[in-house]
Amino acid sequence: MKILLVTNYQPPHMGGIEYAAMSLKSSWMRLGHEVAWLTTDIPRGAAPSTPDNIRIPSANFPERLWQINSPVIDPFRIPAINRALDWCDVVNIHSLAPGLSAVVLFMALLRRKPVVATQHVGVIPLSNRMLDAVQKEFLCRVAKWGVGKGMKLTFVGQAVQDWFIENAGLDAGQIAMTPAGYDHDVYFFVHDDERRALRAKWQVDSARLNILFVGRFYEKKGLALIRQAARDCPDARFTLVGRGPVVPAAWNLENIRVIDFVSNAELRELYGVHDLFIMPSIGEGWPAVVLQAMACGLPCLISEETFAGYGKDREMFIVCQRDPEILRQALLACVDDLGALYKRRESVAQYARATWDWERTAVIYIELFKQLKG
16 A cells, blocks of 8 residues: 655654554555655754655744644645545544644545544643634534544543543444554563663763653743752653753753754664663653553653553553652652662553553554455
8 A cells, every 4th residue: 555644743843652663664565555654844944845745834833832733834745745646545544633634634634545544632721721622623624524524533541541532422323443553673681781881971960869850831831840859859750752842951951952853773772771771751652662661671650641652561650649748758769769660661561561562452453444445
């Protein structure tokens, strides 16, 4: 099949959707399919447009101003989108939010193209109540309209699926699950000998609790809680990998280190050398970084809201309420017993390998494509 993969962004714009799309593209190509990735040209200086990596010039002010992943595309590039739709047999769109993905969704369905739309997150809490209400209304209307036009709507996590069933009035028979995964060839267990060498490379102090965050620097990711935790736990060391509207470097905290975009190989190393991954977020689906971290042997502390996106095997995670004092107590317990975190390394890696795999998920998509094509 000729598959048109559509996202609002692409690495080095860092996020779970971008990594998911990159992994699915690789998996489908290994299965013998042709894949073209249609995305925007954000950030500036990213890879140039090619026939199999089509980049549409766009403006990104909604993300800068409101932390909303909804780039505004150049309308004069609509013919390029039409050419991509002419080429493909099926379309896989990631995110119903406004932006390139929503534009392609409408164009594809009006042309009666087979479309599978993947929704990774529910409503992202916004400080502006009006925008919050508009976001909810838009997502529900698009979901209902798309399903009515024959689109297959899929979700990576149970909590997001339940939200759409309740708020958009969708029938459970109209939707499907395409679980998150990770690339087993990229993210795998970091054994002790390698870990010791990499700790020297990344200047990680083995005598302290080393905490890692990976993701976009948005408030919804729990950056305010991480900032407070760094203040409350000065003996712990925090490494934050990513970029975004929040600027952790401006916090002026000595136990915070900020690293910009890294390669997959470097990210695996960072997962391997730290003691704890932290994701006290809200408004998530099921973050790919949690799977990646566990695959490399890194125990994960996640919020109750984030855990709800997965909802099972709670004992494999450290689940914490989004409360500064409760988070402080949880981190201090880790500081007092680094050995307990170390003992979890192999079990979390084994669990990840047995549970999540993009290759299996890629096959689920192919079956959905075949059903839509008839």
